Amino acid sequence: MENILKHLNNEIYSLYSCALVNRRWCKMSVPILWQDPFSVERSSLFIPIYFSSLGEGEKLVIMECLKEFGINIEFSKPLFDYARFLKILDIFRLENKVYEWMDLNKLNRLNLNDFDSRTTPLITLPFKLFLESGAILHEFGLYNSEFLEFELEIFHSFEQNVQFTQDSNIYLWL
Numbered sequence: 585m586e587n588i589l590k591h592l593n594n595e596i597y598s599l600y601s602c603a604l605v606n607r608r609w610c611k612m613s614v615p616i617l618w619q620d621p622f623s624v625e626r627s628s629l630f631i632p633i634y635f636s637s638l639g640e641g642e643k644l645v646i647m648e649c650l651k652e653f654g655i656n657i658e659f660s661k662p663l664f665d666y667a668r669f670l671k672i673l674d675i676f677r678l679e680n681k682v683y684e685w686m687d688l689n690k691l692n693r694l695n696l697n698d699f700d701s702r703t704t705p706l707i708t709l710p711f712k713l714f715l716e717s718g719a720i721l722h723e724f725g726l727y728n729s730e731f732l733e734f735e736l737e738i739f740h741s742f743e744q745n746v747q748f749t750q751d752s753n754i755y756l757w758l
Contacts, residue, residue, distance in 0.1 A: 586612050593619070596626065618669035622677035628685035634710045636662050637717075642709050649705050655689045667710075667717035674725035675707070682706045 589612050592598050596617070603613035621630055635646050636659040643659055650657055682703070 585609070589613055589616055592616070614664055614666075615669040618664075618666045620672040621666075621670070622672070622674060622681050624677070626681075628681040628688065630666075631682055631685040631710075632657060632659070633662050633666055634713060636660055637665070637667055637713055638709055642712075645705050646709060649702060650686070652702055653686060653690060655686060657689075665717060667713045668719050670714050670717075670719040671721060672723045673711075673714060673721055674723075675711075676725065678710065679707050682710075 589599065589602060589609075592602070593616055599613050599617050603610045603617065635643065635657070638646065647657060686703075686706075
């Protein structure tokens with residue numbers, strides 16, 4: 585059954601349906617669904633699930649950050665350790681999904697000029713979660729970001745968790 589579900593990797597709606605069949609199918613489908621959540625074709629509605637998986641202190645940082653943009657959020661306990669399932673991470677797409685989610689949750693549309701260093705924790709804390717969760721990436725994309733502090737944190741974090749990108753294809757865009 586797992587082999588069949590793995591072949592449905594790009595069939596998001598089919599995998600969602602499989603996850604609803606029963607507990608066993610759910611446990612097999614969810615890791616596949618969460619391998620590449622930042623892909624272009626997926627909605628950004630999953631972002632709060634990663635925020636919910638953070639420690640209490642980190643959740644407070646996220647809440648304060650979001651309040652500055654007029655977004656109030658309450659966290660519920662996630663059903664799975666979703667960060668552990670991550671296999672493909674592109675920092676540019678991570679940023680875009682966070683901004684897209686913020687835009688969906690704000691009454692007035694956000695202007696890209698509104699994003700500055702105040703949003704850095706919204707990117708760095710989920711990344712820290714991915715590192716600490718035990719996720720092992722197959723692909724990792726890093727680009728020349730305005731968040732120099734974030735890039736330095738990434739390289740420092742790699743030193744602490746070599747397994748994170750051990751067998752990864754790493755892409756750098758400058």
